Amino acid sequence: MNIGDAAARSGVSAKMIRYYEQIGLIAPAARTAAGYREYDQRDVHTLGFIARSRDLGFSVSEISGLLDLWRKKDRRSADVKALAEARISDLYRKIADLQDMADTLETLVSTCSGNDRPDCPILQELEMPDSDDSLACSQDLGRKPGGRAAHLSRGSLKQRRSIV
Amino acid sequence: MNIGDAAARSGVSAKMIRYYEQIGLIAPAARTAAGYREYDQRDVHTLGFIARSRDLGFSVSEISGLLDLWRKKDRRSADVKALAEARISDLYRKIADLQDMADTLETLVSTCSGNDRPDCPILQELEMPDSDDSLACSQDLGRKPGGRAAHLSRGSLKQRRSIV
DNA sequence: ATAGTCCTTCCCACCGTTGTAAGGTCAATG
DNA sequence: CATTGACCTTACAACGGTGGGAAGGACTAT
Structure with a gap:
């Protein structure tokens, strides 16, 4: 799907998707022959994760940490909890x-x-x-x-x- | 006095004093022959007003409104109060x-x-x-x-x- | 005279998001 | 097939408010 669809489905604007790609929060999207970015359900899923994290006030760098933990299967839930608690203190x-x-x-x-x-x-x-x-x-x-x-x-x- | 003195006495950094002048929040300062900005007690007084307004979270444009009211002798205190109440709601x-x-x-x-x-x-x-x-x-x-x-x-x- | 501190202007960075402009692509219609 | 309109691309600027730094001039004290 195109970036507009991904934006509509994930709650992250197309602008911000490009920005997140640019700063390295998300991996560069695949491209069509014409140069259009292509997204699939998993990308939308990730973008939704980002959108919800942002709604909770996490900064981009904090979200980066959350994404790392999310993807790492050998994570310790204590690390996730610590991130959330730091955010709460803030x-x-x-x-x-x-x-x-x-x-x-x-x-x-x-x-x-x-x-x-x-x-x-x-x-x-x-x-x-x-x-x-x-x-x-x-x-x-x-x-x-x-x-x-x-x-x-x-x-x-x-x-x-x-x-x- | 120079901008450094005015900054130290008012609590507004020299950087910000120049910025406030640039955006028109305060009038351009008088200059010495060498181009140095000159300030007097009244300027420091005004800058202190600005510093305290900022400490209360007023935005620059709100401070601009407060300064106008402050200077206007025929102001209505209701207008000041309304600004403060809007800030509180915010x-x-x-x-x-x-x-x-x-x-x-x-x-x-x-x-x-x-x-x-x-x-x-x-x-x-x-x-x-x-x-x-x-x-x-x-x-x-x-x-x-x-x-x-x-x-x-x-x-x-x-x-x-x-x-x- | 020289050192050191102050001043000047100008540009850059932050953070996250939006706006805009100039141009290319796609799908549907006449 | 041509045109239209909705989409996409990149690139740049703006917002608010603040700090950092560089390059160069001015002042003060020794």
């Missing part, structure tokens, strides 16, 4: 980072009247995080229990790159 | 997506013995999500209450792009 770390942001924003939003007047504690806080203007150590109004503390400007989520 | 959506992935992986991991033997339900599920081999509608072992359902392959987190 997810929880990212979730925590996003939750920190959300908590901080919730705190700020709760202090903003949100009317037609210009005064806005959100902007004030973005402008000068440690101006002791009520937000710094105040009432905890409306904060859900268990929420992570939300303090702008002091540390904790400083690494801006690759949060997700 | 964060919660992303968190939910990541949580879905984590839940699915937790389910899979819990079914894998993780030993030296090759048989692995994680790989089986990645391979054929709807093979009715125990996972499909089974025991709910160890699932935390309130966790989102975790079914590979049927919808829900299909949009692979821009989860975060």
Whole structure:
């Protein structure tokens, strides 16, 4: 079958199939006399595996590892499990980072009247995080229990790159 | 002051300061006779605002909107609040997506013995999500209450792009 | 004068995906 | 047989935001 069929059946776009071939995640497809790539059921099967792995957030290099394990009959399930657990840890770390942001924003939003007047504690806080203007150590109004503390400007989520 | 000083004081790297200037997020800096960019306290102030906005996950275009509101004295705080709330919604959506992935992986991991033997339900599920081999509608072992359902392959987190 | 640190611009890489453009191929129709 | 439309091919750029590095000029301190 052509790449379009393989794409439709596997859930991986034709573009991405070519890309995965290019970076070596999948083997180069066979070609017809005219140069068209040819795929069979097994290829679609593999592409489906890749699509589902991607849906779980695995990176291409992680998927490469999963594919290796998948094909190796003498694999140890512990290795697969370790990959999945590493991914889970990564997810929880990212979730925590996003939750920190959300908590901080919730705190700020709760202090903003949100009317037609210009005064806005959100902007004030973005402008000068440690101006002791009520937000710094105040009432905890409306904060859900268990929420992570939300303090702008002091540390904790400083690494801006690759949060997700 | 030079760009290096402005970077150190604002928390925005010199690289990013040049980038923000290039894309129009900040106005082009004044230059010395030799072509060096010059910054003053107000510039550092603005850059700090940008750094803190970025720490909260605002995109460059959102920060552009925040800067506009910040500078406009006749702003409505409701507009600022709306931006923050949109950001919060976005964060919660992303968190939910990541949580879905984590839940699915937790389910899979819990079914894998993780030993030296090759048989692995994680790989089986990645391979054929709807093979009715125990996972499909089974025991709910160890699932935390309130966790989102975790079914590979049927919808829900299909949009692979821009989860975060 | 020289060394060392800063600045400038320009290009490249990441990651995964999409878009677009210019051209070749296939299958079905007139 | 010719044309059409849907498909395929390659190649390149873009996205967001950040970092790395090279080549060359400017500044500062000894």
